[in-house]
Amino acid sequence: DAGITQSPRYKITETGRQVTLMCHQTWSHSYMFWYRQDLGHGLRLIYYSAAADITDKGEVPDGYVVSRSKTENFPLTLESATRSQTSVYFCASTSPLTSPEINEQFFGPGTRLTVL
C-alpha cells in the first residue's frame, strides 16, 4: 500500500512488557517522526529521524527507544511499558526535497495503545 502505515492499529499490553509499534512509508521520505497524543496535551514529539541511522530525542523520549536501519521503517519500542504510556501514537514523515515550500508532514492512522 502506498503512503504511511502503522501497525498494529490497536494494542493492549501489561505493565512491564516490551512493545514495538511499527511505522512504514513508501515515499522514501528522509525524515520520520513519532508523536503521542493525549487529552489535555495535544501531540507531543517523542523521537525523530533525519535519515537511516540518525535519530534524535524530542520532547518526551523517556521510556522509548527507536531505530532506523532502513529509510522506510521507523519502529518505536517501549522497553518496559507503564500505564502513563497509554496513548495514541502517530508516525509521520516528510521530505524537504519533494515539497520545500510547504514542508508538510504526512501522518499515519495511529496506534491506540493501552497499558494495563
Add this chain to the structure above:
Amino acid sequence: EDQVTQSPEALRLQEGESSSLNCSYTVSGLRGLFWYRQDPGKGPEFLFTLYSAGEEKEKERLKATLTKKESFLHITAPKPEDSATYLCAVRISGYALNFGKGTSLLVTP
C-alpha cells in the same frame, strides 16, 4: 522555549456562521507555521504552511493568516463536514513540529 497556544478549546457554530480560530506562538525565528485538520480516529491532515507575517493561504472555506505573534484560521460559511479538530504547529528542530492542543469545531445544521 517554543510555545503554541490555541483558542478557543472548543467552538460550536451553526451552518453558515463564520468564525475564526486563533493560534498564538512564541518562537525565536519562525521557520514555518502549520495548520492541520484531524477527524476522530484519524491522523492529522495537512492544510496550510505560512512563513511570513502578512501571508495568507486559502482552501475552499478556510483561510489562514499570519502575524508576528499569531495566526488565524478563518472559516467562512462553514458546513457540518467542516467539523473536526484543527491543530496549529510551529517548526522546531530539523523538520519536527511543536503542536498546540487544538480547537475542536462542531458545525450543526
